[in-house]
Amino acid sequence: MATPLDRLIHALAKLPGVGHKSATRLAFHLVRAPRNDVDELAAAVRGIKEGLQFCEECLVPSQTPRCAICDDLRRDRHQICVVEEPADLHAIEKSGAYHGLYHILHGALSPLDGIGPDALKVQELLARLQNSAVHEVILATNATVEGEATASYVANMLRVFEMSVTRLAGGLPVGAEVEYVDARTLALALEERRAL
Numbered sequence: 757m758a759t760p761l762d763r764l765i766h767a768l769a770k771l772p773g774v775g776h777k778s779a780t781r782l783a784f785h786l787v788r789a790p791r792n793d794v795d796e797l798a799a800a801v802r803g804i805k806e807g808l809q810f811c812e813e814c815l816v817p818s819q820t821p822r823c824a825i826c827d828d829l830r831r832d833r834h835q836i837c838v839v840e841e842p843a844d845l846h847a848i849e850k851s852g853a854y855h856g857l858y859h860i861l862h863g864a865l866s867p868l869d870g871i872g873p874d875a876l877k878v879q880e881l882l883a884r885l886q887n888s889a890v891h892e893v894i895l896a897t898n899a900t901v902e903g904e905a906t907a908s909y910v911a912n913m914l915r916v917f918e919m920s921v922t923r924l925a926g927g928l929p930v931g932a933e934v935e936y937v938d939a940r941t942l943a944l945a946l947e948e949r950r951a952l
């Protein structure tokens with residue numbers, strides 16, 4: 757039987773960027789932490805799945821049927837920025853360089869991991885674009901192999917629409933993940949986006 761400590765270490769080690777060593781360190785930190793802090797963390801973890809839904813338009817996790825961005829009438833409805841994950845949306849929002857709408861693909865193409873086009877929210881994007889006011893789709897997937905493959909795939913699917921399709925450019929280094937790119941570089945990459 758695994759002890760509660762073993763179970764916690766095992767669970768923490770599954771998180772992205774947390775190896776066994778960090779998981780052990782975090783677990784021992786929690787052993788020493790005040791009861792209140794641990795309860796608060798446990799409640800926050802549990803709460804994340806309760807009442808969780810996705811914005812019916814852009815598919816970002818949202819407490820309401822439509823997220824604050826999609827509901828904001830000041831946002832430019834002629835642009836949709838396509839990203840892999842919600843964290844990418846937050847990074848782009850932080851750059852302050854973008855004022856349009858978003859679409860979350862919820863992943864990137866990765867044949868080796870068995871992630872094909874059907875696993876991504878591409879059909880939802882195409883449905884959104886039908887009879888829409890959108891003039892431009894900005895493909896802001898990561899500069900990784902998976903991100904580039906995803907951008908090409910989506911760009912291909914968008915050929916049937918008469919709209920401009922662009923890709924982040926500028927200072928984005930090869931292999932860069934949007935989520936971790938600093939706000940200034942991201943703002944520049946958005947400004948200097950290139951047509952596909």
Ligand SMILES: [Zn+2]
Pocket residue numbers: 811812813814815816822823824825826827
């Ligand atoms: Zn939304």
